[in-house]
Amino acid sequence: MVLTSNALIESICCEKLIVITYRQLQHALSLFKNGNFTRAANQANISQSAFSRSIGNLEADLGVTLFDREHQTVTPTRYGEAFIRRAADIVNNTEELRREIDLMRGLNVGEFCVALGMYPAQVSGNAALGKMIRDFPNLRYRAHTGNWQTVNEYVLNRTVDLGFAAIEAATLEDGLSIEKVSEHQMVVFCRKEHPLATNRKPSRAELDQFPLVSIRVPAGLAEAIPGQSDIDVESGHLVPSVEIDDFSTARMLVSQSNAIGAAIPSQIESELESGELILLNFQNPWIAPVHGFIFLKNRTISPAAEVFMETVLKFEQTAREKNKSLIEKYLKS
Structure with missing residues (x-):
């Protein structure tokens, strides 16, 4: 009988009761992503020795080697590839469950994650986020700033609830929805x-x-x-x-x-x-360029994201007037 890669892991786990912690799943995914124990340990905010023990204990419990350490870049074995696929599904589903519970609990608890393009961030995004922090201090916040490509990637891989950036490329992504906000002359x-x-x-x-x-x-x-x-x-x-x-x-x-x-x-x-x-x-x-909100299709927009969007729109009106006056003042004909 030839087992598929997913069946390999299932057959191993069926032989005995194996308890795998959520943290171990995260560590395995981090090692796969970084390809290096030092970088993965830094990302996990633990020592390299503790991180290595976590991966070693996981492999010992499973009875297989998940990662090939013989080369400069750590790569998954056949067992590792199957484990990573299942681990990614579990972590993503857990994060979605946590998000849905936070949505039900409202704006006094939970986390709001947003990715901002570097232009709209300074025009209105940072100011809107600052006002939210004043109005809802009990929320946890994570804000990423980068180019429009990074914003789209963060929204697609569910790292953030919402993106605010140039929307031209986002319109070509089947999995994304957009809402136009503004155009500012550069x-x-x-x-x-x-x-x-x-x-x-x-x-x-x-x-x-x-x-x-x-x-x-x-x-x-x-x-x-x-x-x-x-x-x-x-x-x-x-x-x-x-x-x-x-x-x-x-x-x-x-x-x-x-x-x-x-x-x-x-x-x-x-x-x-x-x-x-x-x-x-x-x-x-x-x-x-047209800037706008970017979010996943078929994913409920959180109350915090809705408040952020409303706040951005208020700041945008003032921003448009300011930019127009600055161009008139400083752009010599």
């Missing part, structure tokens, strides 16, 4: 000592001579972005010469070099007021 900026600072209306050719500090740009907007960059052949995404996922880093790099950057004006308001950064009048009006 601007090209540089430091006041930049070679183009005296030419406030540079051409595309002139801008293309300088490094671009940016997140990776979706294919639909790639052609509109100036500066040194490449196009990813498979996806069509624009890959800037200086790729970042945090706007504070982008702001600092542009202020300390001859690179150029792209921003929603309110993100650099204080630097514009001080004169440290200036706007370059490139194709005014320029791009205005």
Whole structure:
């Protein structure tokens, strides 16, 4: 008789009563994801020796080797592959059960997890989250900030309840639903000592001579972005010469070099007021990516997520007015 990989684990567990803890399941999944005991132990926030004992005890209880340790990267054995599949299902189902119970208990307990794109985070997302923390201090919060790709991944793999980011790529994902929130015109900026600072209306050719500090740009907007960059052949995404996922880093790099950057004006308001950064009048009006809420289809939106969405919409009205006034004030014709 030939056993399938799942049947291998079932046959082992049927031979004797085996008690596997939830923590051991998480440790096995972490080791599979990281491929390294040190990184997996750090992620689990325990010592490497304790983590190794956890995996060793699990293998001893099962009577099989789950991970091949002979190479630099730890890889699952045939038994390990079957175990990882079942462990992932159990952990995901447990997290969903915990989430459903928290939904029933309301806004005074539980956890709200959100992923924010680096542009909408600074425009309205961070302010909305701050207000929620004031209004509902008993909730636990987890906030991730990154590019639009990271936001989509976090929503799809259920790491977060809700995403708030550029929605162009999310519209192509069958498993995602979106709700449009806003469009904010973006601007090209540089430091006041930049070679183009005296030419406030540079051409595309002139801008293309300088490094671009940016997140990776979706294919639909790639052609509109100036500066040194490449196009990813498979996806069509624009890959800037200086790729970042945090706007504070982008702001600092542009202020300390001859690179150029792209921003929603309110993100650099204080630097514009001080004169440290200036706007370059490139194709005014320029791009205005659509930002919106991103969530899983057929998954109930939590009360906390609904409150966050409502709060963002309130902050967005003020943000639109501010960005319009900043463009009128600082973008020289």
